[in-house]
Amino acid sequence: MHRPVxxxxxxxxxxDKYEEFEQRVKDGEEPEDIFEExxxxxxxxxxxILTSIDATEQMIEYER
Ligand SMILES: [Zn+2]
Structure with a gap:
């Protein structure tokens, strides 16, 4: 998945934001809170960032 710089x-x-954001979403934090912090x-x-993460999850589903 291409993530714009x-x-x-x-x-x-x-x-440098995608990885931290994605990890914190997976940990159950609210996206709005993460963005603010x-x-x-x-x-x-x-x-x-949200569209990037959504696309990533779709790709993971295809792999299953
Ligand atoms: Zn902007």
């Missing part, structure tokens, strides 16, 4: 809309660097405030950036 920066948000397409505002240019915020996101490359990680300083990701804009909806464009949140959507960027």
């Amino acid at each position: 920066r948000c397409f809309s505002c240019g915020k660097p996101l490359a 990680m300083g990701i405030e804009r909806y464009c950036c949140r959507r960027m």
